[in-house]
Amino acid sequence: MSNPQVVVHRDGDLLAAAAAARLVTRIVDAQAARGSASVVLTGGRTGTAVLEHLNRNAARDAVDWSRVDLFWGDERFLPSGHAERNETQARAALLDHVSVDPSRVHVMEPSDGKFGDDPEAAAAEYASLLASLARPEDHGDVPSFDVCMLGVGEEGHVASVFPDSPAVHEKERSVVAVRNCPKPPPTRVSLTLASVRSAQEVWLMTTGEAKAAAVAMALDGAGEVQLPAAGARGRRRTLWLLDSAAASAVPALFKPPLA
Protein backbone atom coordinates (compact mmCIF):
# COMPACT_ATOMS: atom_id res chain seq x y z
CA MET A 1 0.00 0.00 0.00
CA SER A 2 1.22 3.48 -0.83
CA ASN A 3 1.87 6.41 1.48
CA PRO A 4 -0.23 9.53 0.98
CA GLN A 5 0.98 12.44 -1.11
CA VAL A 6 -0.69 15.84 -0.96
CA VAL A 7 -1.31 18.25 -3.83
CA VAL A 8 -2.81 21.63 -2.96
CA HIS A 9 -4.58 23.86 -5.46
CA ARG A 10 -5.56 27.49 -4.98
CA ASP A 11 -9.31 26.86 -4.98
CA GLY A 12 -11.91 24.22 -5.67
CA ASP A 13 -12.45 25.16 -9.28
CA LEU A 14 -8.75 24.84 -10.07
CA LEU A 15 -8.61 21.55 -8.16
CA ALA A 16 -11.47 20.15 -10.26
CA ALA A 17 -9.85 21.32 -13.51
CA ALA A 18 -6.47 19.84 -12.53
CA ALA A 19 -8.00 16.54 -11.40
CA ALA A 20 -9.91 16.29 -14.69
CA ALA A 21 -6.67 16.81 -16.62
CA ARG A 22 -4.93 14.23 -14.42
CA LEU A 23 -7.74 11.75 -15.07
CA VAL A 24 -7.48 12.13 -18.85
CA THR A 25 -3.76 11.38 -18.68
CA ARG A 26 -4.26 8.37 -16.44
CA ILE A 27 -6.97 6.88 -18.68
CA VAL A 28 -5.04 7.53 -21.90
CA ASP A 29 -1.92 5.92 -20.41
CA ALA A 30 -3.87 2.85 -19.24
CA GLN A 31 -5.50 2.47 -22.65
CA ALA A 32 -2.12 2.76 -24.36
CA ALA A 33 -0.67 0.09 -22.09
CA ARG A 34 -3.58 -2.34 -21.82
CA GLY A 35 -6.27 -1.29 -24.27
CA SER A 36 -8.77 -0.25 -21.61
CA ALA A 37 -9.03 1.64 -18.34
CA SER A 38 -11.13 1.30 -15.20
CA VAL A 39 -12.25 4.21 -13.06
CA VAL A 40 -14.30 4.38 -9.88
CA LEU A 41 -16.41 7.52 -9.78
CA THR A 42 -17.47 9.36 -6.65
CA GLY A 43 -20.52 11.40 -5.83
CA GLY A 44 -20.46 14.69 -3.99
CA ARG A 45 -19.66 18.22 -5.03
CA THR A 46 -15.98 17.84 -5.85
CA GLY A 47 -16.38 14.54 -7.71
CA THR A 48 -19.17 15.98 -9.84
CA ALA A 49 -17.20 19.18 -10.49
CA VAL A 50 -14.28 17.08 -11.78
CA LEU A 51 -16.58 15.38 -14.32
CA GLU A 52 -18.05 18.73 -15.37
CA HIS A 53 -14.57 20.09 -15.98
CA LEU A 54 -13.60 16.98 -17.88
CA ASN A 55 -16.64 17.42 -20.12
CA ARG A 56 -15.58 21.00 -20.94
CA ASN A 57 -11.92 20.08 -21.53
CA ALA A 58 -10.92 19.54 -25.17
CA ALA A 59 -8.61 16.74 -23.97
CA ARG A 60 -11.78 14.78 -23.10
CA ASP A 61 -11.72 13.49 -26.68
CA ALA A 62 -8.23 12.02 -26.24
CA VAL A 63 -9.98 9.23 -24.31
CA ASP A 64 -11.65 6.34 -26.11
CA TRP A 65 -14.69 6.31 -23.82
CA SER A 66 -15.96 3.06 -25.31
CA ARG A 67 -12.98 1.32 -23.68
CA VAL A 68 -13.42 2.63 -20.15
CA ASP A 69 -15.06 0.58 -17.41
CA LEU A 70 -16.84 2.89 -15.00
CA PHE A 71 -17.79 1.94 -11.45
CA TRP A 72 -19.08 3.83 -8.43
CA GLY A 73 -17.55 3.93 -4.97
CA ASP A 74 -21.00 4.36 -3.50
CA GLU A 75 -24.57 5.08 -4.47
CA ARG A 76 -27.52 6.66 -2.76
CA PHE A 77 -30.22 3.95 -2.78
CA LEU A 78 -32.94 5.96 -4.52
CA PRO A 79 -35.15 5.42 -7.60
CA SER A 80 -33.54 5.41 -11.02
CA GLY A 81 -33.03 8.93 -12.36
CA HIS A 82 -33.42 10.55 -8.92
CA ALA A 83 -31.52 13.84 -8.87
CA GLU A 84 -29.59 12.80 -5.74
CA ARG A 85 -28.28 9.55 -7.19
CA ASN A 86 -24.54 9.71 -7.86
CA GLU A 87 -25.22 7.99 -11.18
CA THR A 88 -27.70 10.69 -12.27
CA GLN A 89 -25.21 13.42 -11.44
CA ALA A 90 -22.34 11.68 -13.24
CA ARG A 91 -24.46 11.13 -16.34
CA ALA A 92 -25.48 14.79 -16.47
CA ALA A 93 -21.94 16.00 -15.82
CA LEU A 94 -20.12 13.76 -18.30
CA LEU A 95 -21.44 10.34 -19.25
CA ASP A 96 -24.36 11.61 -21.35
CA HIS A 97 -21.89 13.61 -23.45
CA VAL A 98 -19.28 10.96 -24.35
CA SER A 99 -19.48 7.66 -26.21
CA VAL A 100 -19.37 5.27 -23.28
CA ASP A 101 -20.22 1.63 -23.88
CA PRO A 102 -23.40 1.14 -21.77
CA SER A 103 -22.30 -2.40 -20.93
CA ARG A 104 -19.17 -0.93 -19.30
CA VAL A 105 -21.04 1.59 -17.14
CA HIS A 106 -21.44 -0.48 -13.99
CA VAL A 107 -24.13 1.20 -11.91
CA MET A 108 -25.32 0.11 -8.51
CA GLU A 109 -28.99 -0.88 -8.69
CA PRO A 110 -31.59 1.79 -7.79
CA SER A 111 -34.33 1.29 -5.19
CA ASP A 112 -36.90 0.71 -7.95
CA GLY A 113 -34.64 -1.70 -9.83
CA LYS A 114 -34.70 -5.44 -10.10
CA PHE A 115 -34.22 -5.99 -6.37
CA GLY A 116 -36.89 -3.51 -5.31
CA ASP A 117 -36.26 -1.95 -1.93
CA ASP A 118 -33.50 -4.40 -0.97
CA PRO A 119 -30.11 -2.70 -0.73
CA GLU A 120 -28.46 -5.88 0.57
CA ALA A 121 -29.38 -7.65 -2.68
CA ALA A 122 -28.13 -4.68 -4.72
CA ALA A 123 -24.84 -4.78 -2.81
CA ALA A 124 -24.49 -8.54 -3.28
CA GLU A 125 -25.06 -8.19 -7.00
CA TYR A 126 -22.40 -5.48 -7.28
CA ALA A 127 -19.97 -7.68 -5.36
CA SER A 128 -20.65 -10.52 -7.84
CA LEU A 129 -20.11 -8.15 -10.75
CA LEU A 130 -16.75 -7.03 -9.34
CA ALA A 131 -15.73 -10.66 -8.76
CA SER A 132 -16.66 -11.55 -12.33
CA LEU A 133 -14.44 -8.75 -13.68
CA ALA A 134 -11.43 -9.44 -11.45
CA ARG A 135 -8.48 -11.07 -13.23
CA PRO A 136 -6.00 -13.51 -11.68
CA GLU A 137 -3.42 -10.72 -11.44
CA ASP A 138 -5.81 -8.72 -9.26
CA HIS A 139 -5.25 -11.28 -6.46
CA GLY A 140 -8.77 -11.04 -5.11
CA ASP A 141 -12.42 -10.60 -5.94
CA VAL A 142 -12.21 -6.93 -6.91
CA PRO A 143 -10.52 -5.51 -10.03
CA SER A 144 -7.38 -3.39 -9.56
CA PHE A 145 -9.11 -0.22 -10.74
CA ASP A 146 -6.73 2.20 -12.44
CA VAL A 147 -8.16 5.07 -10.41
CA CYS A 148 -10.60 5.20 -7.52
CA MET A 149 -11.81 8.74 -6.89
CA LEU A 150 -13.32 9.56 -3.51
CA GLY A 151 -14.86 12.57 -1.85
CA VAL A 152 -14.28 13.09 1.87
CA GLY A 153 -16.99 13.99 4.37
CA GLU A 154 -16.61 16.44 7.23
CA GLU A 155 -16.52 13.53 9.68
CA GLY A 156 -14.03 11.64 7.49
CA HIS A 157 -16.30 9.30 5.53
CA VAL A 158 -15.30 8.04 2.10
CA ALA A 159 -17.73 6.39 -0.34
CA SER A 160 -20.53 5.58 2.17
CA VAL A 161 -18.19 4.18 4.80
CA PHE A 162 -18.88 6.29 7.88
CA PRO A 163 -16.94 6.41 11.17
CA ASP A 164 -17.57 3.47 13.48
CA SER A 165 -20.33 2.10 11.22
CA PRO A 166 -20.93 -1.56 10.28
CA ALA A 167 -19.38 -0.80 6.86
CA VAL A 168 -16.04 0.22 8.34
CA HIS A 169 -15.93 -3.02 10.37
CA GLU A 170 -16.85 -5.21 7.38
CA LYS A 171 -14.18 -7.82 6.72
CA GLU A 172 -15.82 -10.32 4.32
CA ARG A 173 -17.88 -8.55 1.70
CA SER A 174 -16.50 -6.24 -0.98
CA VAL A 175 -19.72 -4.22 -1.28
CA VAL A 176 -22.20 -3.51 1.51
CA ALA A 177 -25.61 -2.02 2.05
CA VAL A 178 -25.52 0.97 4.38
CA ARG A 179 -28.55 1.75 6.52
CA ASN A 180 -29.18 4.60 8.96
CA CYS A 181 -26.50 6.64 7.27
CA PRO A 182 -25.88 9.87 9.23
CA LYS A 183 -25.87 11.88 5.98
CA PRO A 184 -29.07 11.73 3.90
CA PRO A 185 -30.30 9.71 2.17
CA PRO A 186 -30.14 7.09 4.93
CA THR A 187 -29.84 4.02 2.69
CA ARG A 188 -26.88 3.51 0.40
CA VAL A 189 -24.68 0.89 -1.26
CA SER A 190 -20.91 1.20 -0.88
CA LEU A 191 -17.57 -0.40 -1.63
CA THR A 192 -15.73 -1.33 1.54
CA LEU A 193 -12.31 0.08 2.38
CA ALA A 194 -10.72 -3.22 1.35
CA SER A 195 -12.27 -2.82 -2.12
CA VAL A 196 -11.04 0.77 -2.34
CA ARG A 197 -7.56 -0.53 -1.52
CA SER A 198 -7.69 -2.78 -4.61
CA ALA A 199 -7.23 0.30 -6.77
CA GLN A 200 -3.84 1.14 -8.23
CA GLU A 201 -4.41 4.80 -7.45
CA VAL A 202 -6.75 6.32 -4.88
CA TRP A 203 -7.49 10.03 -5.20
CA LEU A 204 -9.13 11.71 -2.22
CA MET A 205 -10.52 15.00 -3.43
CA THR A 206 -12.06 17.64 -1.22
CA THR A 207 -12.42 21.35 -0.70
CA GLY A 208 -13.32 23.89 1.95
CA GLU A 209 -12.51 24.77 5.53
CA ALA A 210 -15.15 22.38 6.88
CA LYS A 211 -13.06 19.42 5.67
CA ALA A 212 -9.73 20.69 7.06
CA ALA A 213 -9.88 18.86 10.41
CA ALA A 214 -10.80 15.50 8.86
CA VAL A 215 -8.06 15.85 6.24
CA ALA A 216 -5.45 16.72 8.87
CA MET A 217 -6.44 13.85 11.16
CA ALA A 218 -6.44 11.31 8.32
CA LEU A 219 -2.91 12.37 7.36
CA ASP A 220 -1.78 12.55 10.97
CA GLY A 221 -2.27 8.86 11.75
CA ALA A 222 -5.95 8.54 12.71
CA GLY A 223 -7.36 5.02 12.59
CA GLU A 224 -9.76 4.06 9.82
CA VAL A 225 -12.57 3.10 12.22
CA GLN A 226 -12.74 6.65 13.58
CA LEU A 227 -11.79 8.24 10.26
CA PRO A 228 -12.43 6.00 7.24
CA ALA A 229 -10.53 8.34 4.89
CA ALA A 230 -7.35 7.30 6.70
CA GLY A 231 -7.84 3.76 5.38
CA ALA A 232 -8.32 4.73 1.74
CA ARG A 233 -4.99 3.90 0.13
CA GLY A 234 -4.02 2.85 -3.38
CA ARG A 235 -1.69 -0.03 -4.17
CA ARG A 236 0.68 2.26 -6.06
CA ARG A 237 -0.44 5.78 -5.22
CA THR A 238 -2.58 7.64 -2.69
CA LEU A 239 -3.16 11.24 -3.67
CA TRP A 240 -4.92 13.86 -1.61
CA LEU A 241 -6.09 16.57 -4.00
CA LEU A 242 -7.07 19.58 -1.90
CA ASP A 243 -7.86 23.24 -2.17
CA SER A 244 -5.98 25.58 0.15
CA ALA A 245 -8.88 25.74 2.66
CA ALA A 246 -9.14 21.96 3.02
CA ALA A 247 -5.34 21.81 3.31
CA SER A 248 -5.12 24.53 5.96
CA ALA A 249 -4.39 22.12 8.84
CA VAL A 250 -2.34 19.53 6.92
CA PRO A 251 0.70 18.41 8.97
CA ALA A 252 3.95 20.11 7.89
CA LEU A 253 5.41 16.74 6.87
CA PHE A 254 3.09 16.69 3.86
CA LYS A 255 3.75 20.23 2.73
CA PRO A 256 6.23 20.56 -0.13
CA PRO A 257 9.57 22.12 0.86
CA LEU A 258 9.98 25.78 -0.07
CA ALA A 259 12.13 26.27 -3.17
Ligand SMILES: O=C1O[C@H](COP(=O)(O)O)[C@@H](O)[C@H](O)[C@H]1O
Ligand atom coordinates in the same frame (compact mmCIF):
# COMPACT_ATOMS: atom_id res chain seq x y z
O1 LIG B 1 -22.84 11.55 0.07
C1 LIG B 1 -21.74 11.55 -0.43
O2 LIG B 1 -20.82 12.45 0.01
C2 LIG B 1 -19.43 12.31 -0.21
C3 LIG B 1 -18.74 13.67 -0.07
O3 LIG B 1 -19.48 14.66 -0.76
P1 LIG B 1 -19.07 16.21 -0.81
O4 LIG B 1 -20.24 16.89 -1.46
O5 LIG B 1 -18.86 16.67 0.60
O6 LIG B 1 -17.82 16.29 -1.65
C4 LIG B 1 -19.18 11.62 -1.54
O7 LIG B 1 -17.84 11.31 -1.65
C5 LIG B 1 -20.04 10.35 -1.66
O8 LIG B 1 -19.76 9.69 -2.89
C6 LIG B 1 -21.46 10.74 -1.62
O9 LIG B 1 -22.35 9.66 -1.76
